[in-house]
Amino acid sequence: MENSGLVVHGQSAPFSTALRSLVNNPWHSDICFVVGQERQEVFAHRCLLACRCNFFQRLLGPGVPSPVVLSTVPAEAFLAVLEFLYTNSVKLHRHSVLEVLTAAVEYGLEELGELCLEFVVKVLDVELVCEALQVAVSFGLGALQERCITFIEAHSQEVLRTRGFLELSATALLPVLRSDKLCVDETELIQAARSWARVGAAVLDQPVAEVAAPVVRELRLALLAPAELSALEEQNRREPFIPVWTPVTELRSILPRGDEEQGPGTSVSVVTRFPLQVEQIVEAWKCHALQRGDAARSAPCRRRRGTLPRDHHRFLDFRFK
Template identity: 80%
Template sequence: MDEKPEIQSDVCFLVGQERQEVFAHRCLLACRCNFFQRLLGPKLGSGMPSPVVLSTVPAEAFLAVLEFLYTNSVRLHRHSVLEVLTAAIEYGLEELRELCLEFVVKVLDVELVCEALQVAVTFGLGPLQERCIAFIEAHSQEALRTRGFLELSAPALLSLLRSDKLRVDEAELVLAARSWARVGAAVLERPVAEVAAPVVRELRLALLAPAELSALEEQNQREPLIPVEQIVDAWKCHALRRGDAARGAPCRRRRGTLPREHHCFLDLPFK
């Protein structure tokens, strides 16, 4: 492996959006990794064949993969480990995948956790997803302010909103969900309410005080986010004030829910 041409190298990769040249050895890659065996195939003729374009993997992550294939070890870094993990999964490198997972858990912090959660949800990494959710439950307000939170997919955000252990009040969660939906709407060029539809059902509007619910209803008329019937259901909890009419997740307090007068009519607080 070398970032500069060598006589011994017989394959060239153009890696990442910048198409960085990376030279390597076909035989070694094919022996160590089935992905490269299929990708490269048998060498035909002499000389250097046409470069292989790998535009979706960042150069730094690809170099880490090659380092692992050549040395059976790897130097991981906090800022790129999730990209290396993604490459390891896509290339079927189980040992490198495990090394990356161990490293992510060691360096997990507020800035990294939402990005790690997204990778975990995307690739079905259950233990990592549980670790990330537990970390966000303990540092909810800080995590909700990160760019990684705004870039979560709907399934990843759903996994958070279903938690009773978030240390954040519902009013803040509503604001965070609106910010998330606005970003998604801008990227996808779709209405905010359409982007928000898969996740807003997990917002527990009945936890809001009547004045907060009225303000939310007015804002919802200016910028639709939450289905009208969901707001109506929240008002029903306030109007009926009966335990049997205020049960289930929409009325269940989270760990960070601030106390309000009407909460005495809802489900027992989280313990």
């Protein structure tokens, strides 16, 4: 009978330490990366990267010259990726973990990504949560997105004052504005959304109302008292934020029937086009005038967790869920 072999293990710590010493070590390295905007040189070993990661196996195929430029990944995050590939462990830091997570997703390193997600949840705070939400939305990380939204719901006022909130994309901001559990009054949320749109307008060189258009429909103007709604309307005249839709008149020439080959005819039709989107401010006033929440079904009027009570709220049909 043939004897079966027995796998025995030596000490893992010295092995890990030895491999860690090879991270960014030019000794016997056969590939150099130029990473980040600082164009930092990082040394590595092709065979180790290729056997540990399919991304690098494809990237470092035969004939690929050195150095390889990876300008979108910061040097610190790339070194963390290498540390994980060499040692199957990594030291994470709060200030760079989202960059490591982004690299892990892009390079298909699921285990590293899970380690990063666990770390993010542990260190999540007011300053980090919006940046984490943006990463979650960008890469479809549903569990992280839910965790970030829950955190924002509990710390709404503090989060709205952060730089990270102002830098959110419209796609990432939408799930925040759709939440019924935000602990903030609508007036503060409107002001925060206006500040967000101003920053976006400056960055994109576009009008504030154009930048705000994808998200303003989630603002619940019907929650405002008449005096607050009037003030918002006046401010919106001075600085357009909530789009005001007006009829558009279009002039169109008409070809006489049967004379298409002779060129355009001289008759002109006037076509007036009314946009389908209803002005939010008008809908909010309708809610006040009719004293029924169902009069403004096209404009959300559910009270949020942090909505301050106003006299007309007793007419709203939609209850907090």
